[in-house]
Amino acid sequence: MKASGFDFSQVLALSGAGQQHGSVYWKTGASLVLSSLSPALPLCQQLQACFSISDCPIWMDSSTTAQCRQLEAAVGGARALSCLTGSRAYERFTGNQIAKLFQQNPEAYSNSERISLVSSFAASLFLGGYSPIDYSDGSGMNLLQIQEKVWSQACLGACAPDLEEKLGSPVPSCSVVGAISSYYVQRYGFLPTCQVVAFTGDNPASLAGMRLEEGDFAVSLGTSDTLFLWLQEPMPALEGHIFCNPVDVQYYMALLCFKNGSLIREKIRDESASGSWNKFSKALQSTEMGNNGNLGFYFDVMEITPEIIGRHRFNAENIEVSAFPGDVEIRALIEGQFMAKRIHAEGLGYRVMPKTKILATGGASHNKDILQVLADVFGAPVYVMDTSSSACVGSAYRAFHGLAGGAGVAFSEVAKSAPRPSLAATPSPGASQVYEALLPRYAELEQRILSQARRPLE
Ligand SMILES: Nc1ncnc2c1ncn2[C@@H]1O[C@H](COP(=O)(O)OP(=O)(O)O)[C@@H](O)[C@H]1O
Ligand SMILES: O=C(CO)[C@@H](O)[C@H](O)COP(=O)(O)O
Numbered sequence: 001m002k003a004s005g006f007d008f009s010q011v012l013a014l015s016g017a018g019q020q021h022g023s024v025y026w027k028t029g030a031s032l033v034l035s036s037l038s039p040a041l042p043l044c045q046q047l048q049a050c051f052s053i054s055d056c057p058i059w060m061d062s063s064t065t066a067q068c069r070q071l072e073a074a075v076g077g078a079r080a081l082s083c084l085t086g087s088r089a090y091e092r093f094t095g096n097q098i099a100k101l102f103q104q105n106p107e108a109y110s111n112s113e114r115i116s117l118v119s120s121f122a123a124s125l126f127l128g129g130y131s132p133i134d135y136s137d138g139s140g141m142n143l144l145q146i147q148e149k150v151w152s153q154a155c156l157g158a159c160a161p162d163l164e165e166k167l168g169s170p171v172p173s174c175s176v177v178g179a180i181s182s183y184y185v186q187r188y189g190f191l192p193t194c195q196v197v198a199f200t201g202d203n204p205a206s207l208a209g210m211r212l213e214e215g216d217f218a219v220s221l222g223t224s225d226t227l228f229l230w231l232q233e234p235m236p237a238l239e240g241h242i243f244c245n246p247v248d249v250q251y252y253m254a255l256l257c258f259k260n261g262s263l264i265r266e267k268i269r270d271e272s273a274s275g276s277w278n279k280f281s282k283a284l285q286s287t288e289m290g291n292n293g294n295l296g297f298y299f300d301v302m303e304i305t306p307e308i309i310g311r312h313r314f315n316a317e318n319i320e321v322s323a324f325p326g327d328v329e330i331r332a333l334i335e336g337q338f339m340a341k342r343i344h345a346e347g348l349g350y351r352v353m354p355k356t357k358i359l360a361t362g363g364a365s366h367n368k369d370i371l372q373v374l375a376d377v378f379g380a381p382v383y384v385m386d387t388s389s390s391a392c393v394g395s396a397y398r399a400f401h402g403l404a405g406g407a408g409v410a411f412s413e414v415a416k417s418a419p420r421p422s423l424a425a426t427p428s429p430g431a432s433q434v435y436e437a438l439l440p441r442y443a444e445l446e447q448r449i450l451s452q453a454r455r456p457l458e
Contacts, residue, residue, distance in 0.1 A: 001188075008189040013176070014126065015197035015399040017205030017391040018118030020140045021092045022058040025101070026114040026130070027051055035128050039186035043125060052108040053101070058118075059224070060259070062091040062302060067099040067159070071142060074158035078238055085155065086139050086146040086234060086242035086252075090304070094141035095159045102160035115166045117141075119199035126196050128181025134173040136253070137201035139243035144170060146234060146244055146252065173200050173246040174398065174406035197402030202391045203228055204246035207253055208401075209394025210359045210385060211415055217356060219341065219374060220390075221364035225261035227341045229254050229350055239305060240348050246394075247401065247411035256344050258337070259304045262364055267300065268333050272326035277367060283330040284369040289376055290434040292316060294324060295339075295442055296332030297449060305344050312449050318441070334370055338377035339435070339442040356380045359421055361390040371424045376431035383421035393418075 002008075026034075030050035037046050068089035072078045078088035089096055094117065102109040114130050117138070123131035138144045143155045143163075149170065156163045171177065180194040203226050212218050212230050220226045231252040234242040245251035265280075273279035293316025302309045313321050313332065324332055342352070358380050364370050365388045375382045387393060397415045404414050 009191050011190060011194050013195040013197055013399040013403040015395045015402065016119065016122050016199040017202045017395050018122050018199060019059055020137060020201035020203060021094050022056055022118040023094050023097055024056050024116045024118065024121040025052040025108065025112040026116065027111055028113045030113065031130060034124065037128065037181070037183040039183050052111040053105070057097040059092045061097060064091045064096040064100045067096040071096060071099065071155065071158050075154050081142065082236040082238060084145055084152055085142050086236055087142060088238050089142055095143040095155055098163065099159040109160060112166060114168065119201055123177060123196055123199040126180055126184060127178045128183055129178065130168060131177050132168050132171040132198065134175070134198040134200045135170055135244035135249070136173045136204040136246035138170045140201060140241065146242060149244065171198055172249050172407055173198055173204065173244070174402045176402050176406070195403055197399045200246050200398070203255055204243060204253065205391040205394040205398065206361055207394065208247050208398050208411070209390030209392070210361060210421065211412070211418065212359060215353055215356055216359055217345065217378070218359045218361065220362040221261060221360065221370070222362035223262050225258040225337065225341070227256045227345055235349060237348055239344065246398070249407055254348065254350060256341065257304050258340065259301055260299045264298050264300050265333065265364060268298065268330060272329045280330055281367060281369040283327040284334060284373060287327050287331040289428060289431055290438055291328060291331045291335055294328050294332050295438070295445060296324065296329065296336045297446065298333050298336065305340070306446060306450060308449050308453060314445055318445065334373045335377060336442065338374050339439055342378055343439060343443050352378055352380050358382045360384050360424065361388055363388060368424060372428070375425035375427045377435050379427050379432045379435065381423055382425040384424045385421050386419060
């Protein structure tokens with residue numbers, strides 16, 4: 001931005017977003033380095049010795065099943081943990097990752113003076129000091145009591161000692177956490193009055209960027225696929241997550257995460273469409289809604305929702321087959337991904353209503369043919385923003401909101417002049433009959449795969 005001549009002195013406030021759940025371990029003494037950076041040198045040179053581990057766990061890490069079971073046992077079971085923190089224990093959630101670090105590398109843990117999320121880590125760089133964790137991204141840790149908005153002593157104690165002081169106190173997502181550091185003033189030309197608003201997770205920031213309204217579904221088609229919505233009241237369950245709402249501290253958001261998102265779409269594109277999104281789209285255009293009864297499950301890595309691994313293809317007679325022709329494979333993948341989203345959302349009570357809009361974002365929302373299948377499977381119109389980077393746009397709106405007064409001002413008021421999303425796809429005639437028949441079949445086959453996977457363990 002500096003090289004392209006951007007005028008940083010125009011920036012009154014900034015905020016940002018990071019992948020959820022990942023954690024960064026600042027070594028004892030790092031805060032001193034962070035607060036006295038030389039504007040003549042890049043950050044990477046100066047911060048190199050500031051971390052107690054060099055490979056940080058990110059959301060794709062699923063190696064903490066043992067710690068998950070320990071945490072659930074410590075608080076009275078999975079449901080009790082979900083009521084407290086919004087989710088049963090999930091491997092990628094930060095508390096379980098911290099517990100694993102403490103158990104396997106106690107020295108690195110005790111050498112850490114501060115633990116940041118990816119979001120609060122990035123905010124710390126702009127602040128030149130440790131940024132607090134915001135309530136919304138903090139809800140992805142299995143540590144925060146989402147109703148009271150304080151760390152749960154039971155969860156902290158079950159994960160690692162002295163954890164509260166390493167995390168710092170959580171803050172409302174719209175809080176101004178301080179002014180920009182002199183490093184950014186001197187190196188880039190920000191004004192010293194530029195305010196930093198707490199950073200949050202990528203999905204919460206997308207909710208802000210899409211200005212989601214109650215009843216709408218947001219579908220993010222990035223590396224992971226996520227489905228999320230605005231919630232008045234938390235309805236914790238054994239599947240999915242409830243996070244504190246990033247734009248209104250009274251409310252919540254629900255989220256379902258699907259690990260096999262863009263990476264499996266890319267693999268099937270490479271295998272069945274010679275690596276071309278164009279050919280992938282043509283396959284969707286040339287095949288019928290419902291795929292003549294052919295259904296597929298494509299989970300190259302252990303899926304989060306539901307816990308299945310492997311590729312499973314079924315013909316119209318529900319007989320498992322080993323392969324599909326290329327075009328059928330592509331439609332089976334995309335229809336299957338969206339049927340899973342609808343089935344799991346409805347299973348949690350989040351129903352498609354006549355006024356429901358779907359807001360799509362993330363890299364694959366560039367693809368109109370994928371969005372057409374989304375509209376058909378959900379029987380609802382699909383809208384997109386003029387950018388697929390809704391997390392970035394949301395961060396800008398959130399910065400503006402924080403600057404305008406945060407919790408005392410309605411976010412919808414602050415962002416009211418922002419452009420409206422535009423219509424990208426409407427359900428095709430006949431779609432509802434096709435998918436009303438297919439959705440229960442998909443759900444039954446999913447159960448069949450799940451019970452077959454469980455059988456050897458019993
Ligand atoms: N035309 C397209 N059709 C389908 N997928 C696409 C298309 N263009 C980009 N993508 C996908 O978008 C993904 C990146 O999405 P993005 O939202 O930027 O990811 P992240 O979740 O990591 O932020 C790429 O992995 C790519 O598979
Ligand atoms: O784990 C989750 C949500 O719970 C992921 O959605 C991460 O927040 C990262 O997403 P990508 O941006 O990599 O898709």
